Amino acid sequence: MPIIQAKHKKEIDDSYKVFIEKGVVNKLPSLLKKINLGQKYAIITDSKTAKIHGQTISKFLNKNGIKNEIFSFESGEKSKTLSTIEELAESMVEKGFNRKDAIIALGGGVVGDIAGFLASIYLRGIPFVQIPTTLLAAVDSAIGGKTGVDLKIGKNLLGTITQPKAVFIDINLLKTLPENQIRNGLGEIIKYGVIKDEKFFSYLEKNLSKVFNHDEKVLNYIIQKSIAIKVEVVENDEKEAKNRMLLNYGHTYGHALETMSNYTLLHGYAISIGMVIANEMAVAKKLLKQKDADRIKALLEQAGLPVYSMYKPTMKNLTTDKKSDGKSINFILPTKIGNAIIYNQKI
Ligand SMILES: NC(=O)c1ccc[n+]([C@@H]2O[C@H](COP(=O)([O-])OP(=O)(O)OC[C@H]3O[C@@H](n4cnc5c(N)ncnc54)[C@H](O)[C@@H]3O)[C@@H](O)[C@H]2O)c1
Ligand SMILES: [Zn+2]
Known part of the structure; x- marks a missing residue:
């Protein structure tokens, strides 16, 4: 029998830079020209972000030699579906976007996940950059390369791992966020402190209130620190074989609570409760001291996040999480x- 070996050994460098600077959006024309990703850019954004920042940024880029067009969809998790991807792709084809062009994801995590997924499959893949506009996207979803959409039976069930070519974080864009979106991001930020960095956790204890006053120094610092921790964890474990799992602290329960609340509970709020429950488990197993569990709970409360839920997930709720193999569940427990x-x- 003739056998032809089709060799596909790949060694690729998917490294990218994360620019964190107040006002970095004003430098986009020169930065984008330097990385030279495409002849023109499709700015993928949602209806709210398009109004608040999209149109201004699009005009500014066009004026400064970066050809672009906005493609927007209705804001909210409900839009994170394949049909949104299809509609965006069709509009892009109609407007003549080809393999020489690129995508800019401008928005929160929903936009980032959709735009990244679209970029990874549009004409079999075109480059993209992230400009996160929510605190959660800045410290979490814009970094790490997970892209995707939801299915009716569960969240994030379709997707790819595709790294952006660059991420631009401008805290000026976060000034328009409502307070609940700041709290939402703080859930993930506190998570980073607990799993990796005691000094950062103490910094948060001292400076958290300044985040709500939009203190630029504090905000920039906590964004930088959070990204450095996420990058370190993801770097050597893109596909979540082991180390990356640490980022799921609070998420096993958190995801179950989000589903049970029919997504009325924001992600950061759900994982806050999830972290408290994980801590209780860790204390019961004598892995964590009660006083550390109390300290974490106090910081979550200080951030205005919930630490208790009326929903009580069952084992079944927990095992439908895609992180379970059906026989056991991996909990991330702090020591x-x-x-x-x-x-x-x-189980
Ligand atoms: N890819 C990953 O690694 C990863 C990680 C964490 C979360 N996620 C995903 O991220 C999504 C949640 O992201 P999110 O919390 O940013 O939600 P989101 O994208 O829905 O944004 C929240 C709301 O804020 C609005 N908004 C965005 N920027 C704004 C601004 N600057 N000012 C005022 N309003 C603004 C949006 O229009 C939306 O209404 C979920 O779908 C989740 O699955 C992905
Ligand atoms: Zn999360």
Whole structure:
């Protein structure tokens, strides 16, 4: 039998830079020209972000030699579906976007996930950059390369891992966020402190209130620190074989709570409760001291996040999470502030 070996050994460098600077959007024309990703850019954004920032940024870029066009969809998690991807792709084809062009994701996590997924499959893949406009997107979803959409039966079930070519974070864009969106991002930020960095956790204890006053120094610092922690964890484990799982602290329960609340509970709020529950488990297993659990709870409360829920997820709720293999669940449990472990619980 003739056998032809089709060799596809790949060694690729998907490294990218994250620019964190107040006003970096004003430097976009020169930065984009330097990385030279496309002849023109499709700015993918949602209806709200288009109004608040999209139109201004689009005009500014066009005026400064970066050809672009806005493609927007209705804001909200409900839009994170394949049909939105299809509609965006069709509009892009109609407007003549080809393989020489690129995508800019301008918005929160919903936009980032949709735009990244679209970029990874449009004409079999075109480059994209992220400009996150929510705190959660800046510290979490814009980094790490996870893209995707939801299915009716669950969140984020279709997607790819595709790294952006660059990420631009401008805290000027975050000034328009409502307070609940600031809290939403703080859930993930506190998570980073607990799993990796005690000093950062203490910094948050001292400076959290300044975030709500939009203190630029504090905001820039916590964004930088959070990204540095996420990058470090993801760097060596893009596909979540082990280390990356640490980022799921609070998420096993958190996801179940989000589903049970029919997504009325914001992600950062849900994982706040999830972290408290994980801490209770860790204390019961004598892995974590009660005083550390109390300190984490106090910081979450200080951030205005919930620490208790009326929803009580069952094992079934927990095992429908895509992170479970059906026989056991991996919980991420802290052992002290600044360290966490993967704890495999048999069902
Ligand atoms: N890819 C990843 O690694 C990853 C990680 C975490 C979360 N996510 C995904 O991210 C999504 C949640 O992201 P999110 O919390 O940013 O939600 P979102 O994108 O829905 O944004 C929240 C709301 O804020 C509005 N908004 C955005 N920027 C604004 C601004 N500057 N001023 C005022 N309003 C603004 C949006 O229009 C929306 O109404 C979920 O779908 C989640 O699955 C992905
Ligand atoms: Zn999360």
